[in-house]
Amino acid sequence: MKLIFEKSVAGRRGLKLPVADVPRAAELPENLARKEPAGLPEVSELDLVRHYTNLSRRNFSVDTNFYPLGSCTMKYNAKIIEDTTAFFAGSHPMTPLLPGGEALTQGSLALIHGLGGLLSEITGMDEVTCQPLAGAHGEMTGIMLIAAYHRAKGNRKKYVIVPDSSHGTNPASAAMVGYEIITIPSAPYGDMDLDAFRAAMNGEVAAVMMTCPNTLGLFNPHIREICDIAHEHDALMYYDGANLNAILGKVRPGDVGFDVIHVNLHKTFGTPHGGGGPGSGPVGVKKGLIPFLPGPRVVQQDGAFALEREQPESIGRVANFFGNFGVMAKAFAYILMLGREGLIEVSEQAVLNANYMMSRLKGHFDLPYEKSCMHECVFSASRQLKNGVHAIDIAKYLIDRGYHPPTVYFPLNVKEAIMIEPTETESKETMDAFIAVMKEAAEMAEKNPAALHEAPVTMPVSRLDETKAAREQNVCFGPW
Amino acid sequence: MSFCPNTPEDVREMLAAIGAASVDELFAPIPAELRAKSFDLPEGVSEQELRRQMQELARTDRTVTPFIGGGYYDHHVPAAVDHLSGRAEFYTAYTPYQPECSQGTLQALFEYQTAICRLTGMEVSNASLYDGGTALAEAAMMALRITGRNRLLIDGSVSPFAREIVRTYLRNLDVEIVEIAPKDGAIDRNALAAHLTDRTAAVIFQNPNFFGTVEDLSDLAEAAHAKGALLVASVYPISLGLVQSPGAMGADIVVGDGQSLGNPLSFGGPSFGFIATVKKYIRNLPGRIIGETVDRNGRRGFVLTLQAREQHIKRHKATSNICSNQSLCALRGLLFLASVGREGMVELARLNRDKAEYAKGLLGKIKGVRLLNAAPTFNEFTLVLPGDAAAATERLLAKGIAAGVPLGAYYDGMANCLVVTVTEKRSRSEIDLLARELEGAL
Numbered sequence: 020m021k022l023i024f025e026k027s028v029a030g031r032r033g034l035k036l037p038v039a040d041v042p043r044a045a046e047l048p049e050n051l052a053r054k055e056p057a058g059l060p061e062v063s064e065l066d067l068v069r070h071y072t073n074l075s076r077r078n079f080s081v082d083t084n085f086y087p088l089g090s091c092t093m094k095y096n097a098k099i100i101e102d103t104t105a106f107f108a109g110s111h112p113m114t115p116l117l118p119g120g121e122a123l124t125q126g127s128l129a130l131i132h133g134l135g136g137l138l139s140e141i142t143g144m145d146e147v148t149c150q151p152l153a154g155a156h157g158e159m160t161g162i163m164l165i166a167a168y169h170r171a172k173g174n175r176k177k178y179v180i181v182p183d184s185s186h187g188t189n190p191a192s193a194a195m196v197g198y199e200i201i202t203i204p205s206a207p208y209g210d211m212d213l214d215a216f217r218a219a220m221n222g223e224v225a226a227v228m229m230t231c232p233n234t235l236g237l238f239n240p241h242i243r244e245i246c247d248i249a250h251e252h253d254a255l256m257y258y259d260g261a262n263l264n265a266i267l268g269k270v271r272p273g274d275v276g277f278d279v280i281h282v283n284l285h286k287t288f289g290t291p292h293g294g295g296g297p298g299s300g301p302v303g304v305k306k307g308l309i310p311f312l313p314g315p316r317v318v319q320q321d322g323a324f325a326l327e328r329e330q331p332e333s334i335g336r337v338a339n340f341f342g343n344f345g346v347m348a349k350a351f352a353y354i355l356m357l358g359r360e361g362l363i364e365v366s367e368q369a370v371l372n373a374n375y376m377m378s379r380l381k382g383h384f385d386l387p388y389e390k391s392c393m394h395e396c397v398f399s400a401s402r403q404l405k406n407g408v409h410a411i412d413i414a415k416y417l418i419d420r421g422y423h424p425p426t427v428y429f430p431l432n433v434k435e436a437i438m439i440e441p442t443e444t445e446s447k448e449t450m451d452a453f454i455a456v457m458k459e460a461a462e463m464a465e466k467n468p469a470a471l472h473e474a475p476v477t478m479p480v481s482r483l484d485e486t487k488a489a490r491e492q493n494v495c496f497g498p499w
Numbered sequence: 500m501s502f503c504p505n506t507p508e509d510v511r512e513m514l515a516a517i518g519a520a521s522v523d524e525l526f527a528p529i530p531a532e533l534r535a536k537s538f539d540l541p542e543g544v545s546e547q548e549l550r551r552q553m554q555e556l557a558r559t560d561r562t563v564t565p566f567i568g569g570g571y572y573d574h575h576v577p578a579a580v581d582h583l584s585g586r587a588e589f590y591t592a593y594t595p596y597q598p599e600c601s602q603g604t605l606q607a608l609f610e611y612q613t614a615i616c617r618l619t620g621m622e623v624s625n626a627s628l629y630d631g632g633t634a635l636a637e638a639a640m641m642a643l644r645i646t647g648r649n650r651l652l653i654d655g656s657v658s659p660f661a662r663e664i665v666r667t668y669l670r671n672l673d674v675e676i677v678e679i680a681p682k683d684g685a686i687d688r689n690a691l692a693a694h695l696t697d698r699t700a701a702v703i704f705q706n707p708n709f710f711g712t713v714e715d716l717s718d719l720a721e722a723a724h725a726k727g728a729l730l731v732a733s734v735y736p737i738s739l740g741l742v743q744s745p746g747a748m749g750a751d752i753v754v755g756d757g758q759s760l761g762n763p764l765s766f767g768g769p770s771f772g773f774i775a776t777v778k779k780y781i782r783n784l785p786g787r788i789i790g791e792t793v794d795r796n797g798r799r800g801f802v803l804t805l806q807a808r809e810q811h812i813k814r815h816k817a818t819s820n821i822c823s824n825q826s827l828c829a830l831r832g833l834l835f836l837a838s839v840g841r842e843g844m845v846e847l848a849r850l851n852r853d854k855a856e857y858a859k860g861l862l863g864k865i866k867g868v869r870l871l872n873a874a875p876t877f878n879e880f881t882l883v884l885p886g887d888a889a890a891a892t893e894r895l896l897a898k899g900i901a902a903g904v905p906l907g908a909y910y911d912g913m914a915n916c917l918v919v920t921v922t923e924k925r926s927r928s929e930i931d932l933l934a935r936e937l938e939g940a941l
């Protein structure tokens with residue numbers, strides 16, 4: 020398909036602007052004035068609508084395809100929830116910062132405060148800030164809070180510990196805050212190697228970042244012990260709660276001994292992924308860390324909601340205003356709609372679906388960690404590799420059959436990983452149909468591997484040359 | 500109500516296939532002592548009830564006529580932006596990791612990168628960051644990486660919120676940040692020159708700045724480059740219809756907030772941050788980048804490229820920790836720019852400036868009121884009132900007018916100053932009313 024810039028015709032206009040009801044102002048001085056208009060497209064509204072409608076049809080999405088992308092929780096995003104956030108679209112975020120302005124934004128402030136309260140109860144934490152704008156941003160904020168805690172106590176800390184199965188953002192976030200990373204290998208049973216962890220733990224460790232169930236979908240039975248060991252060294256326990264789908268109503272990281280958590284509203288709490296964002300990554304903390312939370316904090320005073328102005332120990336803002344409010348509003352609506360029972364049903368059905376998938380596929384693909392899984396399961400295409408078929412080849416074949424592939428580039432500690440997360444919103448029939456195609460792919464790997472190497476053949480493009488893209492670095496259409 | 504489709508019969512069959520007696524059994528790996536101590540949440544509600552509750556909550560927000568900006572601007576959002584970004588194929592997709600079934604998102608983001616480059620006068624752009632403030636912090640960190648130096652000069656007329664974010668991001672790193680206090684709402688060039696040394700990684704400006712002042716940064720870019728430092732500029736994209744592009748002024752890294760490009764105010768988010776630079780620094784960019792390539796049959800296609808900079812490959816050595824960005828908001832930005840178009844962007848910027856100049860003329864003539872400086876402005880300007888600006892703002896707010904942002908909370912000695920914003924959405928009669936009411940409130 021042509022680019023919108025290639026469809027541009029000089030002099031063609033789209034949006035009609037209003038006629039000025041004020042006199043024309045004098046021009047800007049010569050040295051400040053733009054010489055040439057920016058080379059933006061010149062298209063009619065119909066050109067625009069047709070171009071992007073047709074582009075959208077070149078996407079797989081939850082609304083069009085089963086999307087069992089592990090670690091990404093591609094659940095259905097209910098339409099009513101999309102609708103309700105539009106009610107808040109017109110609120111200016113500077114309003115509550117004006118003198119007397121809080122009284123005019125009680126609804127929006129109540130929503131932020133209310134969401135924080137619900138997430139505190141769900142995670143077992145004492146307070147939640149909704150300011151972080153995505154999961155990784157929440158991680159960085161959480162590690163900054165931990166750094167502030169240690170600074171206030173006069174602790175000298177240098178390291179953050181992560182297991183090798185951790186999501187890449189964990190070590191990257193800790194490094195952004197200036198920590199050195201200690202990576203602990205996984206034991207043969209799939210969890211972080213407990214002995215290696217014990218050996219690595221020392222007084223200079225600021226935090227241990229974990230997720231439980233981990234990215235292999237396994238629940239670590241030693242988690243309490245790990246928390247205790249960390250706390251003995253005054254290291255804080257960080258929970259990567261990007262994905263709470265397995266534990267809603269079952270386990271609360273705060274009860275287990277974690278001190279800080281982030282959650283991804285765009286995974287567990289039903290807000291759409293938008294082709295890569297926006298997300299929202301609220302951070303929950305235990306009492307001792309509340310003074311360090313980013314400001315301005317939304318607090319309740321005498322029945323009204325207000326912004327706390329004095330937070331001398333705060334790490335400071337991590338975002339322009341109060342976070343990705345529109346995303347927060349969707350998650351708030353989602354939690355209200357599902358309620359206690361609904362959220363418990365989410366984790367039960369998510370875990371049921373993942374275990375079903377695992378049990379039906381395990382004869383056909385290798386299962387590196389043969390345990391019952393939680394909300395996702397990780398296979399390996401190592402058996403298929405003997406015929407030269409990689410996980411990515413299976414992924415591409417699935418595309419031809421109308422499925423978004425599972426995650427195949429992660430976790431890094433499983434060779435040829437195929438990480439499947441069906442989520443709770445998919446039905447048995449949908450999974451059965453997918454399972455049948457997966458089996459077909461396994462058979463083809465035996466009988467006709469060449470066909471898998473060719474896939475996909477039904478998409479607007481076949482496999483793309485990534486090396487050429489990286490070499491030529493053509494990231495902007497020219498000339499201009 | 501949990502959107503779970505499995506019937507009791509499905510559940511029985513699935514459990515049989517798994518070989519488990521109950522769903523509870525699947526949670527057996529979780530020891531009893533680790534189970535949730537509480538899960539005290541309200542009962543779920545129907546769709547109809549949810550709508551009612553959310554509507555009721557939203558209604559407790561009072562609407563005001565906004566003459567406020569502070570980084571977020573009340574611009575018109577073309578209807579096509581909502582409709583096209585509201586296509587579920589866009590908003591219910593994930594990050595385009597599988598390019599063959601994600602060409603829609605990938606091509607749109609490539610077009611977005613192109614639009615950002617053309618608007619800012621830069622050579623390369625990424626596919627978005629979180630917001631303008633975090634983009635500025637990322638730009639600062641990028642400059643530190645490129646130069647290998649650890650000192651930043653940041654102009655005090657950069658938004659206080661953005662400066663706070665930069666400080667928050669850098670607090671735990673070995674970086675020295677020097678803030679140059681502005682003079683009458685403009686850059687203090689002498690103070691800046693005194694601090695600029697060959698240890699400076701970057702000088703950081705905002706244009707138009709927090710007071711609304713528009714300045715030529717060319718001389719500052721030259722001065723920075725002479726010391727081997729980079730110039731980072733944060734810009735307000737709508738102003739670029741009229742104001743010289745930061746690229747043409749010599750900026751090395753350009754950032755800004757994309758809210759004004761087709762994203763609703765939405766109480767401060769989501770919007771997106773943009774970041775653009777020159778080609779030689781592309782490997783130092785944070786976040787996702789879309790690149791053009793070909794498929795096996797030679798057809799043009801788009802992929803995520805230079806991923807070796809990113810956390811999922813490089814882990815703690817990545818250029819940034821960012822993973823999810825603000826893709827859908829960036830798409831809205833593209834849709835906005837394509838809808839307004841080449842000539843429309845000039846007209847839209849002019850409309851903003853014309854209205855602001857009209858307001859400036861009226862408000863500046865009120866007895867006892869003067870302008871902070873005579874420098875050119877875009878759609879924001881700073882008034883000096885005869886008394887406390889916060890008190891006047893509060894009086895007007897009670898009448899439903901957000902007259903501006905009083906500066907006392909952000910700048911020492913500027914308690915009488917008020918930054919007034921006038922976008923194309925403010926009518927002449929609203930501006931006239933503001934002038935009358937402000938006069939009455941002094």
Ligand SMILES: Cc1ncc(COP(=O)(O)O)c(C=O)c1O
Nearest residue numbers: 090153154155186261298822823
């Ligand atoms: C386990 C885990 N942690 C962290 C993240 C990062 O979240 P985000 O993409 O919102 O920054 C993700 C999402 O990809 C994840 O799956």
